[in-house]
Every structure is written in C-alpha cells, then in structure tokens.
Amino acid sequence: MPQEPTPQPETSQPVAARAPEDSGAMAQALEAEAVVPGESLRTEYEQLVDEVRKHRAAYYNEDAPLISDAEFDALYSRLQRLEAEHPEIVANDSPTQEVGGEVSAAFAPVVHLSRMYSLEDVFSLEEVIAWGEKTQANAALRASAHELKWLCEVKIDGLAVNLLYRDGKLVRAATRGDGTTGEDVTHNVLTIKSIPTQLEGENWPAEVEVRGEIFIPSADFAAYNAALIEAGKAPLANPRNAAAGSIRQKDPAETAKRPLQMFVHGLGVRPGLAAATQSETYALMASWGLPVSPYSRVVDTLEEVLGFIAQNGEHRHDLLHEIDGIVVKTDAFEIQRNLGFTSRVPRWAVAYKYPPEEVNTRLLDIRVQVGRTGRVTPYAVMEPVLVAGSTVSFATLHNQDVVKAKGVLIGDTVILRKAGDVIPEVVGPVLALREGREDELREFTMPTHCPSCGTALAPAKEGDVDIRCPNAESCPVQLTERVAHLGGRGAFDIEALGYEAAQALTIGPGEDPEQNGGVIVPAGPGPLRNEAAIFDLASGNPDPALRETLADVQVWREIRSKGAGTGKFQLVPYFYTKATAKKPSGPTRTTEKLFEELEKAKTRPLWRVLVGLSIRHVGPTASRSLATRYGSMDRIIEALEAEGAREALAEVDGVGAIIADALIEWFSVDWHRDIIAAWKAAGVLMEDEQDASIVKHLEGMSIVVTGSLPTYSRDAAKEAIIIRGGKAAGSVSKNTAYVVAGEAAGSKLDKALALGIQVLDEEGFKLLLDGGPDAVQGRPNPEA
Template structure:
C-alpha cells in the first residue's frame, strides 16, 4: 500500500487504542531505522518503511497533542554507531520531505511559489532538479582547501567519523583545486557504487563462493563503515556532491552556481541536474528520468527539487527536520520484501536449467511479481537463500525480477534448503554440464525436449530475432505442447510432455500466409488451452479447455482462425524477408546474439557462405578473427552446424522462402573500416538497431562500451555515463546530424566538427 492511499485515522478512535498504535509505530520505526542506518541491514523494504512512516505522520497531523518530543518525525536519519568516533557537524544535516505523487510535487511547488515573503521580496523563482542518489549521505569538512574530516549524517547533528575510509575514494580530492574557496567549508554529498561496478563486484564474489552484496546503497554504507580502510579501498566507491553546510564567505547566489564552483575546485559534481522555470518542466524532468533511470551511472530512487536561489532558501527556512525549500519525489519502489514459497527450475532454449523462486505475489516497479530468477545452483548457495525465507526482491524497470538475498533476522527455523533436480522436469532426461567445468547444468535432449522447443519457438519470434508480434510465449507453447491434465500448468514455466502441432521449429514457416499447403494450419483447429471460467468479470477458480487458434463454432458460424491467428500467418510471411543476421539469431545457437550475428552476416553475406566457411580447414581461427565473434562463438557455430537436424531447420526455412542471403548495396563505402563506434541515448530518427546496422555495413564495430580505443561516440537524448566517459577520454562525440555525415563521408566529413558533449 502506498502512503497516499492510507486512510486518515478516525477522529473517534478511543484515545487508548490510538496511543497504543502510536507507541507501536514509533518503536517499529526506530527499530527499522537502526537496522537501516546503523547496521546497513534493513529488515523491510524502503516502500514498507515509507508506509509506516506516513501512517505515523497522519496520526500526528490528526492528533497534534499526541506527538512525543522523541518522535521519529522530529529526528533526522539514525543514531551514531559506537564503533566510530562521534563528530558534530558545523551545521545541521537535514533530511528531505518525501512525496509519492506528482500531485504532491505540484502542491508543494505551488505553496512555495505563493509564499507571501517571496512575493514581497520580488524574487525570481527557479527550480533546481536533480536525481536522488540511492547512497550514503556524507559531510566533508575542508579547511584551507584541505580535507580534514569526513562524517556520516548520523542524527543530523552528530555523525560518525569515517575520514580514513573516505580517503580511499580516489574521486574525492584531499586538496581543493582552483581558488576562492572559503577558509572553512562543509561539502555534502552521496557516496555510491556505480551500477555496472556493483554487478561486476557481485559476480566476482559469487565466483569466489562468497555471498553477494544485497544492493548498492547498503553496500556503499557498509563499505564506509568498515573498520579496516584497506577493505573499503577494495570497493568501487564514488561520490557526487550536491550542497554545502557551513560556507562562510562563499560568493554564490544560487545552488547551481555553487555546483560550478565545486566543479572548479575538483569536487565530483553530478551531471544529472537541471535548472528550470516552471513546475511543468519539473514534472517533465521527473518523467524523463523515471523512464531513463537505468541509463544513469548509479541507482536512483527519486528526484530532488530545490529552489535555486539561496536567498529564497533562507526566507523559506527549515522545520525541525526538513528544509521547506526542497522536496524529494520518490519513484515507485523497485525493491520489496516478500515470502519465498518455493524454488523450482525452468529449462531454457539451449537446455540450461535455471532455478527460479515462487513468491507471495507483491507489487514492485508497477507490476505484480510472483516469480524471480536465481540464475543457477551456485548463486542460490552463494546468496544463502532458503525456501521459506523472507527475501529482498528487485525489479528494475523491464529487467527480469531477481531475488537479491534473504532477510536473515526474520528466519524462524522452518526454512529448508533447495536441492537441484537430477532429471529434466519436462522430458525426464538426466541433467549434466555441457562440458567439464561448466557451472550450469543442461538437459542434453535438445531435439525432443518439449520445453526447449517451446522456448526456441518463442525466441525466434522475439524482437532480437524475427520480431513477430503475434508469436509470444503463450502462442509458442500452444504450438508445441499439449494442454496437459492440470490447468495450473497451462502457461506455466514447466511444460507438460507434448506433442503439439509443431514438433520442430523447422515447421514454423509452413504456417506463413504464402504457404500453399495449409495442412498444418488446419491442424491448429484442434489446439486447446485451459482458460479460467469467469462470471461477471471475475474468476471462478474453475477451468475449461477452449480453442486457442480458432474461434469456437456456433449454430450460426463455423469455427475459423481468429484475427490474431491470421495476423500470425501474415507476420510469418513478412518475416521471410528479414535480414540474414535475424535468421542467425532465430536459430538459437548458444552464445550467438545480435552482435555476433550482424558481424557474421556482414562478413559472409549468405547462409551458404557461412556454412562453407565452417567446413573449411582453419575455420575456427578464421571465424574467431571476425570482429564481434571470437573463439567461444566460433566453437559454438562449428558445433551447431555440425548437427544434421540443425541443418534440416536451415533447409526447411529456405524451402519455405526465408531469405538466406542479404542484398548487397554496392554503393555503400566501407568508410568506417576498423573503427569502434558507440551509440548511446535516444536518437531522433535512428533506432539503436538501425544505427548499429549502419555502422557495421560500413565496416565499423558497433561497440557497447567506451574505451580509449573508441573512435566516436554517437550521443542522443539521455546519453548517460557513456557520454561522460567519452568526454573524460577526449573522444569526439557526434549528435545525429554528425552521425549521418560520418556514415555518408567517413571521418573526413566530421573532422573539426564541434563536440556536443564538451
């Protein structure tokens, strides 16, 4: 339940009951604050804490007489740990008022703009918007430009001395650069771990058999609270600064001006801020960063909006806990806690067997989630997850939900370990690693395993392959397996034993509209699936078998293909003309994705030439030299095309009319031969795939990361950290206009062109 949906307490609730609820709420909130701020091991999710805190605020707003002097609403942050020396800040570090809806942002902004003192003074009101870093708040004290102390926020007045640990962070200067810095200045900011570095660090921990860190925020906080600074130094920590405490003699009128000053002093300032004139622009900033939040360097949980003018900030002042001149809008939570009911396994299109958790359904990142990945048995062990645990669940945007780890203090002894199965749950074949040393185990029955066939058919219809909108997972399952005896299995992860109308993906294009033989299409009339019987718009819990691809016959109308089925036939026909690289992706060759497929299609141009190259002496070495392929993918290609039934799929698709050769445009010049080019952000007219295609067919490499070997970075809207790195390395940045010039005329066409990233 979100805070803005809480009901206001009933004014007629007996005083004793209300006081009891109030007391329990304050104790619960204090316990969770201590776990979050002092132990870096929260017992509940941020979203659950927000609900409790908002409930407390509502009670206090309704019944002011009940407010205790030591209420959590009168405090800032947590307490000071006994493990570190206490440090008193020169000026108080405030928290921010949290709001959870755009209406609340607008209401706060309108109230601020209507302030009588501001109107009387005739101040120009501008809003500074910046992303809210999900990290650890730290106060840096500089005297005569030298860093003398670093402290956590603590309770806002007193923090923990973490100077030795902060000194290990290379991006924080120990001596300020430039000039005109005050003799004494407190610099406030957030310490965080970049998302990419966090993922890599966790992967290394799991490989070493250690438990991964729960999330970047707790990892950053725990890193700074290490007793041994050498341990802190091992963590990939960074900091962005966003404000001052004491700043006597600072010659700046606005918050944004101070950011320019701090940057000139060598302090790391976030690139993700903007000064705007209107509340509509504030809401636009919130919407844009909500859509692109996972393109940023670090995790965020919201947007901070401040009045830019320091004079306005002084006029508005502070409450006992928060400034009136700033507010923090919080996005819907992407981490929640829920109960792990069971761990089962799913079998993928290449036979890989992956554990996944079945959980009590919970709302996270705007959708209800009841399943989440656990990757493999080693990850389950490393994370220490037991069936029956309360677990932290994370879903970042469209990313597959992932179980982060257990909430250990909530265990009661009833939990049990997960045991990996020894046989495929779909076909019963004994499971084993593909080769010695592999972590993953696989079902080797690739040709006949029903679920592997379902997964491969679903994959070939996906956006990265043939991009067939009407061929989703449910349609793939209906085509390849029977409905089973249990309604609960319909549409589930584990498919019952088949067969369906299609016994090999070789047959899929026989359904295309242009196929003169409609025998297979007619067989779809017999396909049935379980559907829940509904009454007055609600489910009844009872299921019935109903046709999937054909309409149900009535007294007035014969059964026939549904509109969706006819669309599937038409889209399969259109898919026959897709470029060769999509055909290669659609074949479900292990390790072979869009990048390698584009490289192979560009290098050889046709399926026949690829097969010929695979059969040539020295094929492995030749393939490995193709940019974007390498030895692992070369081995996978050679192995896949050596299997007869795989070649039958290629021949069947070709016979059905699937294009196995790309038309060569002789007018395209290989301007970009050997150049590594990175495309980041959103371009006005080029999709990401189209931009990569344009680079590859001109001989370039469409790289995914920026390095010193990158020739150009093409940056669109919301380019993010890749643009930042390009600028820091002095790499030329092109907008779309410059990109088009590069494609048409090569490097000479953009030589000396102004750099939009500088």
C-alpha cells in the same frame, strides 16, 4: 562575528527502515482503517512510533533493513497524518521530529558545527507542484531581492557524510547521525580516492563543512558482487547498504577494498564565503578539487522541474550511481534563509521519490525452467508484489551456485529488486525475519533430470557451472523456447507467434491445473515436433495435414465470473473456433494472422534467420557481422566446411573464437541442417541482396549510437554501420571513432565529450554513411 551558518540538507535522504514481516500488512491496514478516538487511538499511535523508530535504527545504525522503502514510507506517512489530525497525542520524541538515526557506540561521537537536516519526501508530481506553488506564494520569498530559480539534483542512494576542512586540510569526517551528532569515520573516509585530503585552488574558508553522499557506482557494485559470488561468498544486498556498511568497518583496510566514491552537494559552516547561490557554490567546490555531481541543473519554471524529473526517471539506470528520486531546492541562499526550516526539514527543498524498485515479498518456491539451448535455470516463485509499476511473481536465480550464494531458503521473506525497471531480481533474504520460523524453511535442491523430458542433466563441458538438458532435438520445452525465440523481435519478428502460441504448437495441455494448485504443467509433445515445419503453416504454402492438427490443440483457461477468476479451469480450442450448429470450426482471426505473418517473415534479412536458428552465443551482433561478411547461408556453410574455418570465422568482427566454435558445432549436427533445408523448401530467403553502391569506408571503425534518432531505429543504424565495414559498438572507449547522439543520449554522450571523441547528430551520421570520415572532418559537435 562569523557569518550565520546555512545548513544544507542531503541530496539523498535514505528512507529509514524495513520492518518485521507483518509491517507491510500493518502499513496497509493503517492506510485502510479509520482512526478510533480515545485509548485505541493512543495505542495505535504508540505502536506506530515504536515501529518507525525500530526500523529507522535497523536502516541507519545496522545497515540491515527489514522492510522495503515503500513499506516504510507507508508507515511514516501514516504517522505524520495521525499527528496532523490529532496533535494532542504527539510525543516530544516522535520520529517525525528527528533526523536520521542514532549514533553508534562503536564510533566516537562528533557534534556537527551546523545541523544536518533531512528532507521532506513527496511521492507524486502533484505534490511537487503543490510544494512549488506554495513556495512561490510565500511572503518571505517575495521580499527577497533574488529571482526565484530551482536547483534540481538527482537523489543519490548512498550514505550522508559531513567533511570538515580547516585551512584546506581534511581533519574530520562524520556520518549524519541524528543531524546534530554523527559518528567519526575519518579513517575510513580517508581511503576514498575521490575525496581530497587537501583542497586545491583558492578562496576556500579557513573552516568549512562539506556535505555529500558516499556511494558505490552501479557498474562497480555489479562487478564486486560477481567477484563475491565467484569466491563462494554472499553478495551485498544493495549499493546503499554496501556503502554504509563499508564506512562503518572497524578496519580501514576493509573499507579500502570497496569501490567507494563521493559526490558533494552542500556546505554547512562556511564563514566568509561570498557565493549567493547554491549552484555557484558547486562551481566553487569543483574548483577546490571536490567531487561535484554532474547531474544537477538550474531551471526557471516548475514545468522544467517536472521535465528534469521525467528525463532522469527514464534514464535513471544510465547514471553512474543508483538514484531513488530528485531533490528540488531554491537556488539563492537569501531565499533559503527567508524560507527557513521546520524542526526537521528545510522549507526551501523537497525530495520527489520515484516509485519503489525494491520491495519485500515471500519466496513460495524455487523451480527450474529449461531454455532453448538446454540450460536449466532456477527461478523464484513469489507472492505477487507491485514493484516499479508492475506486479511481479517470478524472478530468475541464474544457477544453483547463485541460489547458494544468495542464501535464500524456500519460505523466506526476500528483497526483490526490479533491475533497470525491467528484470526482477531476488537480492537476498531478510535474515532477521527467520527467527522462530526455521522449521517452515527448506533449501533448494537442483534436479538431476530434465523436468520436461526426463533426460539426465549435466554440464555442457567440464568446469561449467550451468547444467543442461542434452536432449535438444526431442525435449518439448526446449522446442517451445526455440519457436518462441524465432518469433521474437530480435529474430524473425513474427506477430502472433508469442510464447503462448509457441507453447500451444509444441506442448500438449498437460495436467488439469485445478488439481495442481492452479499451476499449468505442460505435457508435450504437441502438433509441431520440431521448428523445421514452422513455415509450412505460412499462407503461401499451407500444409493441410499440419493445419488440421491445429484444430485439435486445446489449452487450459480459467473460468471467470464477473471479471474475476474462479480457480476452476476448462479446456478450450486455441487455434480454431468452436464448432456450432450454424458454423463449423475454423481458424481464428489470430491464427489467420499467424499464417500471414509467417509468410511475410520468409523475406527477412539473413541476420534474422541466423538469430532464429538458436545457435548458442550467436545473437544479433554476431549474426549481422556474419551476414555482412558472407551474404548468404550457402556461403556461410562453405566457410564452415573450408580448411582453417575456425580461424577465418574468429577473425570476423563481432564473432571471435567462442562463437566460431559454436557455429562449427551447430552446423555439424544433421537435424540442424534439416531445419535449414526445410525452411529453404518453404521459401525462406537466405541471401541478402548486395547493394553495389555501398562503399565500405567505415572499415575498422568503432561507432556508438546512443539516444533516439528521428528517422533511424537502433537496429537500422547499426546495420548501416556494419554493411559499410564498421563496428556498431555498445560502449564508448578511447578507441571509439564517432558517437552518434540522438535525443536523451545520456552518459555515453558525456563520456564521448570527456574523451574528446567527435559527436554526430543524425545529419552528420548520414554524411558519414554517404561519404566516410572526410565528409564529417572538422564538423563541430552538436552541443558546441
């Protein structure tokens, strides 16, 4: 008699469905309103069941979600609670009793040899602890002969697939479907190179079901979308839907064009397999040539489980693929069997979901902003929405071609993603929600003239996609952006010189926002007509006339009542206090701090001065290389004026031909040279002290620093490499000489180890800096 099958759940259970436009509001309303017993309760329940079922179908069967994961989670959680509170109304076909979606008629149905289950989702660490403690206390668990250990895995945001191998040969691949019956997608799965058609090694069962997740790696997804946009096609919405849609292509040749991969994470039917734990099974599957995820760990305590969740949450975008949570399982199969299943989920596993990074919101408008180098960029103005822990109202749209490729219209409901937990990105429109609203929507038209100074816009050179305002010297908004940039951390790092202060220095208060829908429209110009005079405000050499102009600077502030905005605005002084009968007007404490910080900034290293000049393409990496090579602004200018300047500059590591051209062009403009002269006159140091004791024994070596070092900041570590002649690279390759790995080093460390590159901790890094390669020759890797 064959061994009893032990169905394995998916490491990634995609959240079903996104709903029509009012579903988000409906979910919030359902959360807030008390349930009224009787007919209204049953009506509410039936409506909720219909909503959940409809959006599951949109997500699983059509790969075209209509609401965000978070909105669906709210609907589904409310349905679960409603059924728990009123079991008498639960329908036999409730979505809470089902797994996944239905089977599409476009593909042949496949009955799985053992059922594929879903996972119980939880959304807080408290729920993870409660589940873990309940599992520990379970009587069936205590009866087990195996020690309780937790298997932690990342929750891949992809498509669940079941592979059937007979005598080691792949004979069938099917989607999960409803858990019992899936769709036959064998021909499409055979195009994925990472899935073996014949198992390797030995000791694989005569018949075995392998469960896993098909996904598109993050880097490949970005590159694929960039190619689509370049070809004038609409980009794919997200990696999960792209993977699912790829597997459901009618033509396998189309599937083969997509950069699909798979990680396996469990077995269904596997008669005769002797492994006692799921982690042992992963080692076996790897020996058979199956692609097993590198991101799993067996731990002993719930505290370690929480640590795994925290670590991967912090580094989730450093992984090969997108994740939306962490799956926690009991590792021993005997414990899994003792704990058993509900009708939908195993009791021995749970899925913790990170806060949502993708939500839906309304696109209210598309406006443009002018950057510090004159580039005009469209950006989205949206109904404020909470995503990845912060409220977002604006997101860049890059250029007019991207707006067109994304297919968004003003008034659309759009999908918003927080890329890397930092940068808001409009993914695209929810097309299904346009029906009946076509008259309310309008296309975006790129302006022909600068919204700040009125100058005609044009590409910088023929063939450029971006358009720019050529009035760099006099455009008020460009000046604002440059002043804000020079005060930023990557340049002079001037505390108290943020964007608002830069705006107050360079642009007048503009129109009354109360008459303009609450939008503050800058007027310009302000008291600072160009950045040349910025250091004249420093405490060491104050310009009385310039400082006096700051006393007149006013900005619009919303009038607040009991902590809330009133929608009414008033003009108030920005840099100076209001004069009273007892005390005359004077600089505020923040303004005095600005003067002091400007004085301190005069002694910043040369590379920061170069960054602060806002030379196109010249960022921290190129600036460090130039400062290391030449040592002073005067010598850089001499190099620029010498014969063969372009070729000489291009040969500097980290510079190249494009940056060389940008430097030559920038320094050829008279008013740019005037900025340097004014900063020098104000006392800005433009020469680095040369330490004769530093030996350039890292010449030509590419060194990558990753993770957090105890006594070196990332910038300090890079500078230490550069001044010794090395290249502080950002990615690991076969040409990398060393990888310096600190705490939470992530995927760069993994790649270094895979390529056999020597890894150094901070102690080893110091030895390398002091003594060169000979000092670390033969030094073992920290992990060894």
